[in-house]
Amino acid sequence: MVIGTKLRKQLLLAFTAACIAILSAQTIIRHFWILPTFEMMAKQNDRIDIQRVESQLQQQIDALSKMVFDSAAWDSMYDAAKNRRTAWFNNDYVIADALERLDVNGWYLYDTNATIIGGGSFDNNYQPYSPDILEVPQHLLDNDLIILPEEIIAESKAMTSKIHFLKINELPAVTVAYNVTKSDGTGSPVGTLLLWSFIDKEFIENLTPGLADDITYYQGEKAQALNAYITSFFGHENTVNTPIEHDKKLYIGVQDKHANLLFVLSIPMRERTYDRSLFDSSLITGLLISGSVFMLFYLYINQQLLRPLSEMFVSVSSALNHKDFTVRAEYKGDNELHQLGRGMNELFMLIETQRAEIKERHEKLRHISNTDAMTSLANRRALDTHLETLANDPENINENVSLIVADIDHFKLYNDYYGHDQGDKALCKVAQVLKAFTKRGTDFVARYGGEEFVIVLSNTDAQAALAVAETLRKAVESAAIVHEGRKDVKCVTLSIGIASKPVSQQFDSNTLFKQADEALYQAKAQGRNCCVLSR
Numbered sequence: 001m002v003i004g005t006k007l008r009k010q011l012l013l014a015f016t017a018a019c020i021a022i023l024s025a026q027t028i029i030r031h032f033w034i035l036p037t038f039e040m041m042a043k044q045n046d047r048i049d050i051q052r053v054e055s056q057l058q059q060q061i062d063a064l065s066k067m068v069f070d071s072a073a074w075d076s077m078y079d080a081a082k083n084r085r086t087a088w089f090n091n092d093y094v095i096a097d098a099l100e101r102l103d104v105n106g107w108y109l110y111d112t113n114a115t116i117i118g119g120g121s122f123d124n125n126y127q128p129y130s131p132d133i134l135e136v137p138q139h140l141l142d143n144d145l146i147i148l149p150e151e152i153i154a155e156s157k158a159m160t161s162k163i164h165f166l167k168i169n170e171l172p173a174v175t176v177a178y179n180v181t182k183s184d185g186t187g188s189p190v191g192t193l194l195l196w197s198f199i200d201k202e203f204i205e206n207l208t209p210g211l212a213d214d215i216t217y218y219q220g221e222k223a224q225a226l227n228a229y230i231t232s233f234f235g236h237e238n239t240v241n242t243p244i245e246h247d248k249k250l251y252i253g254v255q256d257k258h259a260n261l262l263f264v265l266s267i268p269m270r271e272r273t274y275d276r277s278l279f280d281s282s283l284i285t286g287l288l289i290s291g292s293v294f295m296l297f298y299l300y301i302n303q304q305l306l307r308p309l310s311e312m313f314v315s316v317s318s319a320l321n322h323k324d325f326t327v328r329a330e331y332k333g334d335n336e337l338h339q340l341g342r343g344m345n346e347l348f349m350l351i352e353t354q355r356a357e358i359k360e361r362h363e364k365l366r367h368i369s370n371t372d373a374m375t376s377l378a379n380r381r382a383l384d385t386h387l388e389t390l391a392n393d394p395e396n397i398n399e400n401v402s403l404i405v406a407d408i409d410h411f412k413l414y415n416d417y418y419g420h421d422q423g424d425k426a427l428c429k430v431a432q433v434l435k436a437f438t439k440r441g442t443d444f445v446a447r448y449g450g451e452e453f454v455i456v457l458s459n460t461d462a463q464a465a466l467a468v469a470e471t472l473r474k475a476v477e478s479a480a481i482v483h484e485g486r487k488d489v490k491c492v493t494l495s496i497g498i499a500s501k502p503v504s505q506q507f508d509s510n511t512l513f514k515q516a517d518e519a520l521y522q523a524k525a526q527g528r529n530c531c532v533l534s535r
């Protein structure tokens, strides 16, 4: 397990949750606030664009209306209407070339009974229609093209007008009608002056240049197909509904009196300058930046907090689980955590030093407690431990183990003759000799007490042990430690008893001791300075 994984996971989880929260918040704000606001502003612009086209259309119709009054021969026309002078109107007023230049397709004069006095209609190539198609206007639009006397608004003295969209010869057209009175406003109306124009591409092109380039004109089946997308019907008040987008265009319809669609105009929708998707590039960029910032923040936190924490966790775990205080990490930062890490390093170092000291003291104490202070041989306690180890070793049953008990002869006399201090020195010399002549690593030499020594020989049978004992005895004798207090020989000698555990017999130190002691007793009895093997 990587140390600190849990903490890292928790932090990464927290960072991820923060990123998701930011993304969600931004998405919600964008969905419920920003996008609707942009959309509303864009729709408002669309409405303005539609109204601008409608206004241009209105201006075009107004311009058509003005042609009625631009006539310098108004009063002559009044006379012609009053006196039904058809020839004057036809010859002097309705001139094809002039109509073509004005982009007007027909000009008519009617009397107050809606009967034609004169006029004519021309097709798009300015060839005259025959018969005149507006000769009987009531056939075209319920007799509504003519202004009848009762329809005139008397009080205002203004000219009464009628403007209609209708189909003429299956093509959309606009008609403008005014009642004919004297130019000074006196006298009663004598008829209706009506002019009309096809609403065709040319008509549309005459809308304000620049705007007209963007306007597309549809009529017939093409116009009908677009019916569903029309959001404004020209001539109807407040008809600009929420603009609908189709082929990136906005559509304006024009209907006749009976609400039959005559033609459709479209203008391109303004390019949306904002991204309409819920996850636009700014959001993604924002998220990436947030992610990067979080990542940098995480790396910083990792460097400043997680890594030192991790290292400390490793050190403490190692100390607790394995009592190992040597694991150290480098803490280079200067925040409290790095300082704590350095402090922990020092603390561990102190613990380690103290542990080493304790171990050393313990070793010393162990050595002291197992060593005979005077001779530096193993003492009685160490001997007991050694014998216990042998007793507990199951391997020993298949091995010979021999025990040698050596006792200095007439040592009382030595003390008496040389004094106790000198006696101690003699004991030390004997100990040195015994140590020097028991060379195998498994041989164990101990001072058993007083002037008595015990040597345990592992993996050594009785004969071999006897040989070792003889060697030791001779070595002490050869050391020639002078003993003037004795009456027989004048040097220090040893009497030695030997006991041995044969193979297949359980090791029992008490039995061996007993046997060796008895053998030693025999050696003393035999005159000392000799070895006796227990049988």
Ligand SMILES: Nc1nc2c(ncn2[C@@H]2O[C@H](COP(=O)(O)OP(=O)(O)OP(=O)(O)O)[C@@H](O)[C@H]2O)c(=O)[nH]1
Pocket: 407, 408, 409, 410, 411, 412, 413, 415, 419, 420, 421, 422, 423, 424, 427, 449, 450, 451, 524, 528
């Ligand atoms: N200097 C000295 N003498 C000791 C020490 N331990 C025991 N002795 C002496 O060793 C003597 C042992 O005497 P005994 O047990 O009578 O035996 P012995 O005189 O050696 O005679 P045998 O054993 O029969 O040969 C005593 O006088 C003890 O005081 C010691 O550490 N230092």
